[in-house]
Amino acid sequence: MPEMASIERSRAHALLGASAVLFSVLYYVSDLLEAAQGGFSSGQLWLTLVAEAAIPPIVIGLYLVQRPRIARSALIPAVGYAYAYVFFTGTVVYALVEGTPDYATLSEQLGLWMTVHGVLMFIAGVWFGAAVVRAGVLPRWTGVALALGVTLVVATQGAPEGLQLVAAAVRALGIAGMGAGLLVRPRA
Template identity: 65%
Template sequence: MTSSNNGIRLAFLGWAAAVASLLYWVSDLIEAAQGGFSTAQLWLTLLAEAAIPPIVVGLWWFQRERLGRLGAISAWAYAYAFIFFTFTVVYALVEGTPDFEALSDDLGPAMTAHGAVMLFAGIGFGVAVARAGALPAWTGWTLAIGVVLVVVSQGSPEGVQLIAAGVRDLGIGAMGIALLRRGGLGAGSGTG
């Protein structure tokens, strides 16, 4: 692949990470403001969540030589968790689920199990990114802290949950912005 094609792919990945992260947080904000799900809000969530798996795999791909086994396993596991979470949005749309509490009641242990995958994979990917040096370390630490905050804030007031989700979303979004600002990952990174 040519350097020009690589730059275009990095720019697309950067924009996708930044925009999807923002849309994901906006969908959480709308959900909080209206006190539950709505069809439009769920479609926005679906759009944002469905983008997360290819974005995270793309972020791993372009840093793969630096991320090691922890980064690879964590990126793919995080992507897997968000494939499941994307399914939950489709479920909520089809079933007319009114809110997250009802969704959690309907899907029970599967939500908990995939939440645990998201937690450990998010921590692992965040730590791998922070250590790799291909992107600013704070973006990886922000993701790692964000997934912990998302898990521990379950059941907290909406404002606390929004802050937690915002920290998580900032981690991925900032990785995307770092790709845009940098224009590439430099020597020793993946070449696609």
């Protein structure tokens, strides 16, 4: 029976890894579409909604697959990062319902709430990235990419679109890389 549990765990890790890669790519594609269109569209927002809604369970799963080597306290930033994306998923629903034309308008409409959750995403992303590096279960560079990516996302708010896309790519690469690490790591 232990062999069967190992097979099931390997399948779950492969599903989590593939999901992390797929939804990170979809999320970045939605950023590219938004930039190319010069704002939101229904199709782009639906793609964003699907991609963002997948992030919370993926991040919690990425925490769990690193147990017991990742610090138990890393659950705090994993939950914080996941929660921030629950909020941001809600902002996409808001934008769809209200017909919000672009991110600047959405930020203006939601004001302080966007800022508070952006700060939470930043702190949790840096903390979780550092925990991934320390744990050494997933490729360490992925934790660095996540921490650097969320830092760049914050730093490039209001910057030219190209810089914002680079920041988003680095952040997406962190989560996608963690997923890829699950897909290629040797099985016990």
